[in-house]
Amino acid sequence: MKNKSPLAPSPLLGTGSFLFLDRDGVINQELPGDYVKTVGEFIFTPQATEAIAILTSLFDRIFVVTNQRGIGRGVMSQADVDNVHQYMLAEIEKAGGQIDRIYICPAISPTCVNRKPNTGMAFRAQADFPEIDFRRSVMVGNSLSDIQFGNKLGMYTVLVGDKYEKEHKIYEQIDAFCENLYKFADNLQHNVKPI
């Protein structure tokens, strides 16, 4: 861990705190070796919609920042992804949650400013919502690129999922680890240190 401090209610929660969520592997299950192209392929992680409802009550705003290289590769279209997101947002809203905006990077090239771990999508969010303070923001992701994205911006970084072995260097770069998004939300609402 970068530090051993608990995920305290302040300054990370309350007025003026923001949450950035990766999508695949956080909100929905990753499809190994494939892209989520249809609603049928979009499977929420356990209690993800409930988690987002909790998080909606804890953060000022919630954003999704997602690399979708399958668009750039022509495996799926922007309309396919929009359709999946329409379903995702409807299910989240049904559960009482709210995503303020979704930012997508369709680029293939790792040099694209918007492709995580590059930070372009965060600055697009800040252009749309100028009140965003990255130092009062939390990034939740399941990949090293998400953690690097958050760290570059000075965010509190939370790793979820089981992609990395316990010895992996990623654990030196995160602020907290949670099994999944629901565990993160549940720990946070009960003011429990996530790890």
Ligand SMILES: [Mg+2]
């Ligand atoms: Mg992911």
